Amino acid sequence: MPANVNITPFHKVLIANRGEIALRVIRTLKEMNIKSVAIYSEADRSSLHVRMADEAICIGAAPSSMSYLNMDAIVTAAKVTGADAVHPGYGFLSENADFANAVTQAGMTFIGPTAQAIEMLGVKSTAREIAIKAGVPITPGSDGVVGKNYRAIAKKIGFPLMIKATLGGGGKGMRACFREEDLDRMMKTAQGEARANFGDDRVYFEKLILNPRHIEVQVAADNYGNVVAFAERDCSMQRRHQKLVEESPSPFVDAKTRQKLQEAAAQVIKAAHYRGVGTVEFLMAPTKEFYFMEVNTRLQVEHPVTEAVCGQDLVKMQIQIAQGEPLQLTQAEAGKVRCHAIEHRINAEDASHNFMPCPGTLTEWIPAGGLGVRVDSHMYNGYTIPSYYDSLIAKLIVTAPSREKLLKRSERCLQEFIIEGVKTTLPFHQKILANEDFRNGKTDTGLIERMMKADESKK
Amino acid sequence: MDTKLISEVTDWMKTTDLAEFCYEKDGDAIEIKTQEALPEPAEFTCSLTAVTSPAVGIYHMADKGKNLTLTEGQEINEGDPLGLVESVSKKYPIVSPLSGKLRKVTAQEGAVVEFGLPLFFIEK
Numbered sequence: 001m002p003a004n005v006n007i008t009p010f011h012k013v014l015i016a017n018r019g020e021i022a023l024r025v026i027r028t029l030k031e032m033n034i035k036s037v038a039i040y041s042e043a044d045r046s047s048l049h050v051r052m053a054d055e056a057i058c059i060g061a062a063p064s065s066m067s068y069l070n071m072d073a074i075v076t077a078a079k080v081t082g083a084d085a086v087h088p089g090y091g092f093l094s095e096n097a098d099f100a101n102a103v104t105q106a107g108m109t110f111i112g113p114t115a116q117a118i119e120m121l122g123v124k125s126t127a128r129e130i131a132i133k134a135g136v137p138i139t140p141g142s143d144g145v146v147g148k149n150y151r152a153i154a155k156k157i158g159f160p161l162m163i164k165a166t167l168g169g170g171g172k173g174m175r176a177c178f179r180e181e182d183l184d185r186m187m188k189t190a191q192g193e194a195r196a197n198f199g200d201d202r203v204y205f206e207k208l209i210l211n212p213r214h215i216e217v218q219v220a221a222d223n224y225g226n227v228v229a230f231a232e233r234d235c236s237m238q239r240r241h242q243k244l245v246e247e248s249p250s251p252f253v254d255a256k257t258r259q260k261l262q263e264a265a266a267q268v269i270k271a272a273h274y275r276g277v278g279t280v281e282f283l284m285a286p287t288k289e290f291y292f293m294e295v296n297t298r299l300q301v302e303h304p305v306t307e308a309v310c311g312q313d314l315v316k317m318q319i320q321i322a323q324g325e326p327l328q329l330t331q332a333e334a335g336k337v338r339c340h341a342i343e344h345r346i347n348a349e350d351a352s353h354n355f356m357p358c359p360g361t362l363t364e365w366i367p368a369g370g371l372g373v374r375v376d377s378h379m380y381n382g383y384t385i386p387s388y389y390d391s392l393i394a395k396l397i398v399t400a401p402s403r404e405k406l407l408k409r410s411e412r413c414l415q416e417f418i419i420e421g422v423k424t425t426l427p428f429h430q431k432i433l434a435n436e437d438f439r440n441g442k443t444d445t446g447l448i449e450r451m452m453k454a455d456e457s458k459k
Numbered sequence: 460m461d462t463k464l465i466s467e468v469t470d471w472m473k474t475t476d477l478a479e480f481c482y483e484k485d486g487d488a489i490e491i492k493t494q495e496a497l498p499e500p501a502e503f504t505c506s507l508t509a510v511t512s513p514a515v516g517i518y519h520m521a522d523k524g525k526n527l528t529l530t531e532g533q534e535i536n537e538g539d540p541l542g543l544v545e546s547v548s549k550k551y552p553i554v555s556p557l558s559g560k561l562r563k564v565t566a567q568e569g570a571v572v573e574f575g576l577p578l579f580f581i582e583k
Contacts, residue, residue, distance in 0.1 A: 042575060058573040059515045073574070076546035077515045080571040106547055 005224070007324040010034050010085045013111070014078040015053070016099075017089030018068060020378045020395065021299075022049035025087050028315040037081045039074060041067035043386040048378045055081055062388045068092045071099050075106050085109040085322060087315075091390065094298040095122060111322040113276045113297045121272055121295040131292040134271035136264045139283065139291040141206040153205060154183055160208040163187060165194035165201075172197045176208055209291070211444040213284040214238065215250055216296075217265035218306045220277045220317050220334070226327045227269050228334035229262035229280075230306050236443040237432060239355065244425070244448065245432055246302035246343045248309045251403060251441025257288050262335055268295060277303075277318045286444075301345070301395070304376060308341035308399040310334060339372075339399045340406040344414070344429045346377075346394040348385050351428035359387040364420035368413035372399040385422060393424065403441070407433060431455075508557055509577040516546040518572045535561045535581055544572055559583040 012035040015022045022038060026049060029036045038053035043062035050056040057077045060067035067073065069092055078086050086103045088094035088111065100115040112118070121127045131138050140157050142150075145166060154161060154177070163186055165173025173194035177186040187203070195201040218230040234250030235243045249258065265280035272295065279300050281293040303314045312329065321327070349355045361384045367375040377394035379385075385393060398413055400406035414430050432438055437447055472480060481490035512518070520542045521527035527540065535541075541553040559581045566578035 057515060058575050060574050067574075072546050072548050073515050075548075077573075079547055080515065080517065102547075 005324065005326060008084075008109070009323055010109070010319065012037060012054075012081065012083045013085045013087055013319070014039065014074070014081060014083040015049070015087050015089060016068070016074050016078075017087070017092055017094075018044055018047060018049060018378075018389065020376045020392065021089040021091075021301075023052055023378050024376055025089060025315055026052050028313055028319065031313075032316060032319065034319070037077070037083050039068075039077050041388070043388050046383070048380060048383075057081060062386065064092065064388065068389075071096075071102050074099075075102050075108075078103070078108055079106055083108060085111050085319075087111040087319070088298065090298050090301055095296070097122065109322050111276075111318055113274055113278065117272055117274050118297045121274075121297055124294065127294055128292070130271050131268050134264075134267040136268050136292045137290065139207050139209065139293075142204045145202045145204055150187060150205070151183065155180065157205055157207050160210065162206045162208045163190040163203050164206060165190065165198060165203050167198040167200050167202075168194065173203065209283055209285045211286055211446060212236075213250070213252060213444050214243075214281065215253065215261065215284045215290060216279050216281045216300075217261050218277070218279055218300075218303065218314070219265050219269050219274075220314070220321065220327060221269050221274050222321050222327045223275050223324055224326050225270070227266045227274075228327060228329060228331050229265045229269075230310050230334050231337045232258060232261050233302055233305055234443065235302065236445050237438070237448055238445055239448045239452075243302065244345055245429070246305050248305045248341050249337050252284070252288075252443075254288075257290075258335075261290065262331075264290070264292070266331075268292060276321055277314055301392070302343050304374060304395060304397045305341045305343045308374070308397060309337055309339060311338055339401055340403050341397060341399045342406055342410055344396040344398075344410065345392055345425070346396060346417070346419070346429070347391040347425045348393045348422045349391050349425055350423040351425050355425070357387070357391040358423040359385045359391070360422040361385075362419065362421045364418055366416075366418040367394065368396060368416040370413075370416075372409055373397070373413055374399075379419075393419075393422075396429075407439060506582050507562060507580040508559070508583065510541060510553065510556065510579040510581060512544050512572040512574060512576040512578055513551040513553060514544045514546055514549070515573050516544040516551070516571075518566050518568065518570050518578065519543055519545060520566075520568050522550075529561060529564055529566075529579075531561060531564055533561050535559060541579055542566060553578065555579075555581060557581060557583060 013029055014037040015025045026036045036053040038049045038056040039059045040050045041060055041062050059073040059077050060070050085108055093099040097115040097119040100110040100118055103110040128138050142153050146153050160178040163175045173190055175186045175190040177183055190203050191201040213236045215232050217232050221227040231249045232253055233246050233248045235246045237245035268280050279296040282290040283293050284290040307314055348358045350358050365379050365381045374397040379393050398410045400409050411433050479492035535555045537558045539555045541555055544551045562582045563580035
């Protein structure tokens with residue numbers, strides 16, 4: 001243990017969030033004998049986190065901007081209830097440097113990284129610089145605007161590549177170029193679009209990785225420079241950058257690549273002088289080469305997958321780090337793969353109508369159970385899902401000794417799960433489990449879109 | 460059981476304003492309830508308007524150095540100051556939304572209030 005260890009135990013923690021993640025944090029606080037304070041909006045009066053916390057305080061009207069995004073109200077609620085720390089959960093203000101600052105300035109601890117780290121890693125260009133400094137590969141690109149020598153730069157990066165407008169967004173001024181002979185033409189089109197849409201024809205290049213996988217590494221770092229990295233999560237099953245299924249370990253990653261991933265993630269975290277739990281996201285090519293994408297400076301929705309695989313309580317670890325405790329586990333313990341785990345995000349959405357949100361009242365709620373099953377949810381019979389917030393209603397986390405047994409158990413759980421009164425993504429998850437590519441571990445970030453297109457053509 | 464009799468009685472009841480009809484044969488018991496006898500839904504009107512806290516924070520009757528006394532029973536005009544709620548970085552003034560009589564003061568100087576907590580009740 002380092003000589004300068006400084007531990008300040010918390011007595012009361014305010015959870016600046018709602019829904020299942022608020023419950024998740026309250027559960028760990030209870031086990032740690034720390035009092036919990038729930039905050040809620042007028043629409044969440046009958047929400048479970050309000051009932052489960054030791055104290056609850058109404059902070060504003062239903063819209064998030066007036067409640068869960070209202071920094072002044074949340075910091076005030078923490079002060080008047082006598083909390084000594086604030087847990088931000090995920091979403092809302094969890095990656096807002098100003099909020100972390102406001103909590104600290106009010107004399108409390110923000111359970112997460114420093115405001116400085118949030119800010120640094122939140123900006124794409126500085127995050128890339130940190131990765132370069134740490135010696136971690138990033139998607140090769142022009143690193144800035146390309147000028148007249150664009151042909152030479154493109155050749156150096158290699159094809160296929162993406163031409164992107166500096167001020168771009170929403171796919172405008174963006175062109176994929178697959179062959180060198182198309183470069184001049186694509187360059188003209190992209191620049192023309194950029195000029196027309198943004199009044200600025202500057203563009204840059206980025207290597208285009210075809211059929212990539214989204215692979216991410218959970219990390220934990222304490223105040224004393226200790227960093228551990230856990231087994232990777234495969235989050236390739238996503239639709240419009242929204243993850244639907246997360247799995248660990250990835251069926252595509254072998255032991256050698258796993259070690260490389262963990263080393264790369266730890267290097268980025270060390271270079272950023274990061275503390276707390278976080279996630280380093282990579283894009284992995286079919287060749288198993290991987291490139292740094294970004295760092296998520298918060299606890300993630302899919303953290304239970306890693307909890308199952310490593311057997312650790314990540315929220316507890318997060319709180320202990322914030323209290324100033326040194327990490328209690330070694331890299332060998334953290335990196336151990338004890339089982340296979342998968343998470344299905346059950347949303348109140350209609351998958352057959354473009355995943356349209358379906359708020360409403362639950363007339364029946366019978367979650368799956370049994371060996372190797374965890375359901376993190378804030379639902380109960382008769383609960384009315386408000387329309388103001390996101391549509392995640394439950395996380396079904398399944399574990400098994402092998403991937404084959406895992407898929408079988410997942411199938412069983414999805415059949416067993418009964419939710420009536422609102423449309424949910426349960427049937428879509430059954431489709432994913434029936435998909436041959438998914439079963440064979442041949443996933444990439446485009447698989448769900450391909451599944452949906454195949455469904456569409458059958459109609 | 461004579462189902463024919465039941466349907467006859469039911470049809471007949473439809474032509475009346477009877478709500479309930481009990482019948483016993485040998486004990487000669489008949490019990491009839493008319494529509495009027497059914498309990499009416501309770502009607503509830505409240506002439507009080509609640510003035511609620513606009514934010515989470517500490518309630519103060521007035522800014523430091525200023526005095527404001529609010530007494531139950533006093534007349535209040537729309538727009539009259541009713542104190543303020545102080546958060547870590549802001550002050551939220553409270554003004555009366557209507558004119559009337561201040562019937563109930565639940566607000567207490569220096570107390571913690573949450574958003575939406577009733578502080579005053581005003582009768583029009």
